[in-house]
Amino acid sequence: MRIVYATIVVLAGGAWLGAMLLTAASVSYFFMTDRELAVQFGPRMFRVFETFQGIVATLTLAAAILWRLSLCSTAKRWMTRLLIAAAVGAVFSTAVVTPRINHMWNTGQSRTPEFRKWHGVSQLVNLLQLLSLSVGLGFVPAGIIADARRGTSKATAAG
Numbered sequence: 001m002r003i004v005y006a007t008i009v010v011l012a013g014g015a016w017l018g019a020m021l022l023t024a025a026s027v028s029y030f031f032m033t034d035r036e037l038a039v040q041f042g043p044r045m046f047r048v049f050e051t052f053q054g055i056v057a058t059l060t061l062a063a064a065i066l067w068r069l070s071l072c073s074t075a076k077r078w079m080t081r082l083l084i085a086a087a088v089g090a091v092f093s094t095a096v097v098t099p100r101i102n103h104m105w106n107t108g109q110s111r112t113p114e115f116r117k118w119h120g121v122s123q124l125v126n127l128l129q130l131l132s133l134s135v136g137l138g139f140v141p142a143g144i145i146a147d148a149r150r151g152t153s154k155a156t157a158a159g
Contacts, residue, residue, distance in 0.1 A: 002147050005067030012059035013137045023049040050094045057087045075142035082136030089129030097122045
């Protein structure tokens with residue numbers, strides 16, 4: 001089962017990371033090239049992203065926790081902590097930041113200092129989330145190696 005958990009972490013975590021990068025790149029591109037389109041496209045893109053992120057973050061985190069519980073290692077402890085941090089950022093962004101930004105946008109407050117403040121908070125949370133997710137997924141190979149070593153040492157001791 002450990003290989004199944006590791007595979008889910010890699011696939012769902014990779015989809016999560018890829019979606020974060022694609023969303024940021026797409027929205028940035030549209031704001032630089034066609035502001036009118038970006039104004040219409042941006043909030044919708046974030047809504048779709050946040051829904052997708054909730055699904056893949058849940059899968060990634062559940063698989064990481066089950067993998068860690070199956071055979072713990074330092075690498076998997078760090079991986080799990082960092083994935084939890086990324087998931088907390090996702091929940092905070094979806095539950096707190098995005099609704100405030102959308103409300104200000106929809107009520108014509110997009111040029112206010114308050115809007116700029118919350119937009120900055122959004123960018124900071126997304127950056128920290130991106131870093132936590134990237135580094136957390138970077139521990140996957142070490143977790144796989146730790147599993148293989150433990151499996152080999154148990155097989156050798158039993159033989």
